[in-house]
Amino acid sequence: MNKSKGWPLWEVFIRSKQGLNHKHVGSLRASDATMAIKNARDVYTRRAEGISIWVVPSNNITASDPNNEDSLFEPSQTKVYRHPTFYDVPDGISHM
Amino acid sequence: MVYLPSNVSKLFSSNQELNIVQFLLFFNRTSIKYICVVKYLKMKDAKNLELEAIFQQKIDDDIKIEPNDWMPDAYRKSLIRQISQHAHSEVVGMLPEGNWITRAPNLRRKAVLLAKVQDEAGHGLYLYSAAETLGADREQTIDDLHSGKAKYSSIFNYPTLTWADMGAIGWLVDGAAIMNQVPLCRCSYGPYARAMIRVCKEESFHQRQGFEVINKLAEGTPEQKEMAQDALNRFWWPALMMFGPSDDDSSHTEQSMRWKIKRNTNDELRQMFVDVTVPQAESIGLTVPDPHIKWNEAKDGYDFGPIDWDEFWQVVGGNGPCNKERVDARRKAKEDGKWVVEAAMAFADKRNAKKTA
Numbered sequence: 232m233n234k235s236k237g238w239p240l241w242e243v244f245i246r247s248k249q250g251l252n253h254k255h256v257g258s259l260r261a262s263d264a265t266m267a268i269k270n271a272r273d274v275y276t277r278r279a280e281g282i283s284i285w286v287v288p289s290n291n292i293t294a295s296d297p298n299n300e301d302s303l304f305e306p307s308q309t310k311v312y313r314h315p316t317f318y319d320v321p322d323g324i325s326h327m
Numbered sequence: 328m329v330y331l332p333s334n335v336s337k338l339f340s341s342n343q344e345l346n347i348v349q350f351l352l353f354f355n356r357t358s359i360k361y362i363c364v365v366k367y368l369k370m371k372d373a374k375n376l377e378l379e380a381i382f383q384q385k386i387d388d389d390i391k392i393e394p395n396d397w398m399p400d401a402y403r404k405s406l407i408r409q410i411s412q413h414a415h416s417e418v419v420g421m422l423p424e425g426n427w428i429t430r431a432p433n434l435r436r437k438a439v440l441l442a443k444v445q446d447e448a449g450h451g452l453y454l455y456s457a458a459e460t461l462g463a464d465r466e467q468t469i470d471d472l473h474s475g476k477a478k479y480s481s482i483f484n485y486p487t488l489t490w491a492d493m494g495a496i497g498w499l500v501d502g503a504a505i506m507n508q509v510p511l512c513r514c515s516y517g518p519y520a521r522a523m524i525r526v527c528k529e530e531s532f533h534q535r536q537g538f539e540v541i542n543k544l545a546e547g548t549p550e551q552k553e554m555a556q557d558a559l560n561r562f563w564w565p566a567l568m569m570f571g572p573s574d575d576d577s578s579h580t581e582q583s584m585r586w587k588i589k590r591n592t593n594d595e596l597r598q599m600f601v602d603v604t605v606p607q608a609e610s611i612g613l614t615v616p617d618p619h620i621k622w623n624e625a626k627d628g629y630d631f632g633p634i635d636w637d638e639f640w641q642v643v644g645g646n647g648p649c650n651k652e653r654v655d656a657r658r659k660a661k662e663d664g665k666w667v668v669e670a671a672m673a674f675a676d677k678r679n680a681k682k683t684a
Contacts, residue, residue, distance in 0.1 A: 237466055237668055240459065257522070258456045260465065262671035263678070274452050277445070278529070297395045 240289040241267040243274075245281035253285050261286075375399075386587050391517040394460040402586055405579065406516055407463045408477075409588065414454035415472045415479035419653050421447045423487040424496060432490060439536050440493060446529050453522040460518045473658045475645065482565050484647030491544050491551075491558035497537015499559075499566040499604065505530050506600045507570065510590035519588075538607070545611040552612070559608065560616040567631075568639045570597040576636075602628045 238260040244253035256275050261267035267286040275281070295303055311317050320327055378397050385392065392398055421444050428444065431437035455465050471477035482500050487493070508530065511523040544555035571577055571593040583589040591599075601620075608615050619632030641647065 238672060257453060257518075258459070259452060262668075263675035266671065273445075274449050277442075277449060294395060297393070298397070 238262045238266075241271075241286045242289050242292060243267075243271045244285040244287070245271075245275060246283035247281055249282065253283065256280075258289060383585075386515050386585075389515075389587075391520065392515055393517045401582075402588075403461050405583065405586070406519065406588060407458055407461050407468075409579075409583075410454055410458040410461070410519055411463060411468045411471070412478050412480075414451045414458060414468070415477055416483065417447050417451035417454060419472075419479045419483045419657060420500075422653055422656055423483055423485070423649075424493060426487050427490060427493050430490070431493075436493075436540070443497070443533050443536060446533065450522075450526045450529070453525055454519075457516075457518040457522045461516075469661065473654060473661065475654065478643065480569060481639065481642040481647060482562075482569050483653060484642050484649045485561065485565050486649055488561075489554050489558060491541060491554040492562070494537050494539075494541030494544060494555065495558035495562040497533050497535075498541050498607075499537075499562050500569065501530055501533040501537060502604060503566050503569045503600050505534060506596050510596075513587075513590055515587035541613075542611050545613055556613050559613050563616050564635065564638075565642075567597055567601070567634055568642075570594070570600065572636070572639070573634075598628050601631050605629050 239262075240258055240260055241264075242258050243256050245256050246253045259267065259270050259274055261270050264286055268284055271284045271286055276284070379399055382392070382396075382398060382402075385396075392402075424440060424444050424447075428437060428440055431440050455468065458468055459465055468477070472479065482503075487496070505527065508523050508527050512520055512527055514520040514523065541555050541558065544551040546552075574580060574592045574594045577593050580589060580592055584592070605615055605620060617632045619630060621630045623630045642650070645651075
């Protein structure tokens with residue numbers, strides 16, 4: 232996907248305010264990390280959307296394969312006992 | 328019997344079929360090759376049909392499609408065409424307004440116009456990134472604009488002759504763009520929908536600043552009011568054409584709606600735009616340049632006159648007043664900026680080499 236002979240592609244993550252995690256907002260092209268941060272500021276935070284920016288070269292990201300999502304996430308769907316609603320709490324018991 | 332490699336024998340479902348194939352192979356190698364190819368293509372077709380059915384089910388269930396998901400080639404191609412056209416429109420759209428930055432009537436207007444044009448650049452960048460998630464090559468996409476292969480919104484091929492045009496563009500052109508883009512926020516392709524949400528948030532400032540410009544002129548001296556009316560006269564019809572050809576002549580609409588790339592037809596959106604804009608013009612004492620405008624109680628909307636589709640196709644085809652100027656300006660920008668792109672890359676390479684050494 233990274234065919235352009237120009238600048239490499241970067242993925243941009245922004246923390247919108249103190250106490251929240253960085254969130255992926257999109258991508259952009261830049262020659263190096265410093266320029267990627269500056270461009271990210273201009274492209275993704277023109278209206279006070281962020282207080283912190285991460286940039287990561289897109290080709291350094293490894294993604295799970297959507298074709299395997301069923302088998303990959305199967306363990307998380309078959310274990311109902313991991314949820315509190317699985318358990319019966321007798322009437323009259325509170326704070327649980 | 329003749330030995331068949333497992334990837335070939337897998338193609339034949341029953342033992343009986345396999346026996347026939349082995350029998351044929353014994354006598355004639357060419358015919359069996361042919362059978363294998365036909366069988367393989369049939370299987371591939373069946374697999375694609377199955378994937379396509381799963382894909383359409385996702386669309387029907389309003390589940391977004393993300394970059395790595397399987398999608399039909401035609402869906403991918405259609406999206407790349409639409410998103411890159413959209414990106415080009417944002418970028419070329421900076422030119423008519425850039426024309427007035429140095430001549431804005433005061434510092435406030437200048438700062439606002441500068442911010443608006445910067446937003447358009449940002450919108451172009453969100454959209455080029457979205458097109459890249461589909462495998463489109465960014466430089467190739469831009470070169471297609473420069474060679475005339477790719478289109479952009481025909482509205483930007485009209486000149487901006489007076490300051491009032493900055494008002495008309497914000498009010499009408501951005502107004503029409505919002506009408507188009509709001510439903511795109513629910514587009515089935517995730518990255519495009521997300522880009523549209525960002526764009527729409529920013530676009531409403533564009534429309535309001537334009538309306539403020541035109542409103543100020545409309546309540547000014549008779550000459551200023553005339554200037555506002557003249558801008559409305561020139562931009563009204565091209566703004567209506569922004570919604571694209573009428574539904575009967577729109578080649579992409581039906582399929583795009585089935586794929587939920589588009590949510591409304593061109594004519595539906597055009598009608599919505601007329602219905603909200605005519606009262607806005609009236610309220611500031613301007614007149615929409617169409618003698619056929621009339622409220623139609625039965626359809627709960629305005630009737631309006633016929634659009635000059637000849638003009639539309641001429642401008643789309645490259646014969647508008649500014650087509651050549653706009654593409655030349657974009658081409659020159661890329662050529663003149665090439666050394667900067669290369670120098671920045673050379674600098675980054677050199678520093679990376681030092682780091683690893």
